Amino acid sequence: MAELTLTDIAKHFGDAAALKSVTTTMRDGEFLALLGPSGCGKSTLLRLLAGFEHPTKGSIRIGDREVANAASRLNVPPEDRNIGFVFQSYALWPHMNVRRNVGYPLEIRRLSKAEREARIDAALAATELEPYGDRMPSDLSGGQRQRVALARCLVSDPTAVLLDEPLANLDVALRASMQAVFSDFHRRTMATMVYVTHDQAEAMAMADRIAVMNNGVIVQLDTPEALYARPRSRFVAEFIGEGAVVPLTGAIQSDTGAEATLLGTRLKVETDTAQPALACLRPENLTIAETGDIRARVERVTYLGGRYRLNLTAASGEALVTQSATRLTPGDQIGLALSAPWAFAAA
Numbered sequence: 001m002a003e004l005t006l007t008d009i010a011k012h013f014g015d016a017a018a019l020k021s022v023t024t025t026m027r028d029g030e031f032l033a034l035l036g037p038s039g040c041g042k043s044t045l046l047r048l049l050a051g052f053e054h055p056t057k058g059s060i061r062i063g064d065r066e067v068a069n070a071a072s073r074l075n076v077p078p079e080d081r082n083i084g085f086v087f088q089s090y091a092l093w094p095h096m097n098v099r100r101n102v103g104y105p106l107e108i109r110r111l112s113k114a115e116r117e118a119r120i121d122a123a124l125a126a127t128e129l130e131p132y133g134d135r136m137p138s139d140l141s142g143g144q145r146q147r148v149a150l151a152r153c154l155v156s157d158p159t160a161v162l163l164d165e166p167l168a169n170l171d172v173a174l175r176a177s178m179q180a181v182f183s184d185f186h187r188r189t190m191a192t193m194v195y196v197t198h199d200q201a202e203a204m205a206m207a208d209r210i211a212v213m214n215n216g217v218i219v220q221l222d223t224p225e226a227l228y229a230r231p232r233s234r235f236v237a238e239f240i241g242e243g244a245v246v247p248l249t250g251a252i253q254s255d256t257g258a259e260a261t262l263l264g265t266r267l268k269v270e271t272d273t274a275q276p277a278l279a280c281l282r283p284e285n286l287t288i289a290e291t292g293d294i295r296a297r298v299e300r301v302t303y304l305g306g307r308y309r310l311n312l313t314a315a316s317g318e319a320l321v322t323q324s325a326t327r328l329t330p331g332d333q334i335g336l337a338l339s340a341p342w343a344f345a346a347a
């Protein structure tokens, strides 16, 4: 297993920049998700790591080994990078049964039969596919096929596994159970895994850290908890989780913490910058309380199962979101108490 290091990576397709100056390290053994809207450059980043694309600028290392360098035109081909791939489309051989599909990378490497069989058995056990060794891919469900693709990665003992939206073709229930399969796979192998998705629930459920991307750059790389609680930009605050971003004024730092004015009220804020300009109000920052300082009107009520989402408009005009245990009615006027929200700089 190995660390993956990208230094000042850019990738242009003609005049268009799919990636602009990405410098980052994916740690040895971590499960890292690349998350962002369509076209932000996630797949391009993964394809550069795999060696399917060559960088226009910058360099890539896998462990101690440089595998790509735009300046020296070094581009180690994919088959020499010892990396596993899992795609949306499974990419299984339709005429080979599960055992042969899983063992095929070892046939190419000319390992002995005994060694091959032992590695296939271990990979089938790790992906809970032992009963399916003799089945053909056409006789498997989508989730089982994706497990075959994972098992095939595993036999080669790769330094890293790259996954490009591997669950996108599966229905919602199967996606949830496959998330557990990927998490177990990661725990057992401790492979460095880089997982592309545009589904934040999926990224939150599995990843140790998430690189949030937009317009060809990584805008924040953090744990799921930190991205949610301490976003560093409006983009991340709005992209991750629910909530509202509102402006604040008159921020003052003192020994007892920071305070500022937002929604027409003076209150404590959590921040690590001297000049916060925006605050991120998560539903849990807003508690319905008749005595609350902030007045708001209920605009929309959505049942979430056991609780309701309330879309609100504050008296000062901002759109807010909170949750309630009971059903309210659009048009209701409510009071809100605000607990210290996270505040960050505008740029």
Ligand code: ATP
Pocket: 013, 017, 018, 036, 037, 038, 039, 040, 041, 042, 043, 044, 045, 198
């Ligand atoms: P999605 O979630 O839709 O798959 P993505 O974040 O993976 O999107 P990329 O596929 O990396 O995005 O594409 C980034 C940008 O680069 C897009 O604007 C895309 O159109 C462009 N791009 C990607 N591959 C090529 C190519 N081979 N030729 C030209 N442009 C490309």
